[in-house]
Amino acid sequence: MKLKKELGEREIERENRMEKIGAKMRKKGIILMMVMMMGCNSGGVKDSEKVFLSEMVNLGKGFLDVFVSFGDMITGTLGIKADTKKSDIGKYFSDIEKTMISVKEKLQEEVSKNGKYEKVRTVVEQFINGTLDKIASGAKEAASGANGDVIGNSKKG
The missing domain is CATH 1.20.5 (Single alpha-helices involved in coiled-coils or other helix-helix interfaces)
Incomplete structure (x- = not known):
């Protein structure tokens, strides 16, 4: 037991x-x-809000790169003096035209990469068509008329 x-x-x-x-x-x-x-x-x-914000940051960086190159072009604007040759000014305006075309291409590339944002795309296209194209065509026209000797020797005609 x-x-x-x-x-x-x-x-x-x-x-x-x-x-x-x-x-x-x-x-x-x-x-x-x-x-x-x-x-x-x-x-x-992935959190959709974080993805959206990172895409917007990348879009902003792309535009910043474009406008830095645009700003670099603008900084040389005041370099014209009395002894500057017309051919130098013609080259200057040719460079402006090339830079405007380059800025236009970069902007179009950024817009095509980030085409989801319709309002941004519309504003950028208006800027390209309304401003950059006019600057490029004006620079091209100014460059075509800048031939000859120094500006200080220019004569009214």
Whole structure:
């Protein structure tokens, strides 16, 4: 009888140990699954707001590059003096025309890369057609008339 009682107590202790071990294993398993799910999901889905903002930043950088080259061209504007040759001025206006064409191409390239933004595309196309084309054609016309000697020797005719 004592033996049966002892065996029963041992069996109960063993079952309790197994339940404790099972409970610990379940907790560890749940924690492991949570860690794996969080780790696997960390880069899987892109936040649409972040994607939009990064695209707008890239668009802004593209426009900045274009206007820096435009600004570099403008900085040389005041370099004309009385002893400057007309041919130098003609070259200057030819360079303006080339720069305007380059700026126009870069802007069109940026717009084509980021064509999803209709309002931006419309404004840029208006700027290209209304301003850059006029500057380029005016510079071309000015360059064609700038031949001869220095400006200081110009005569009214």
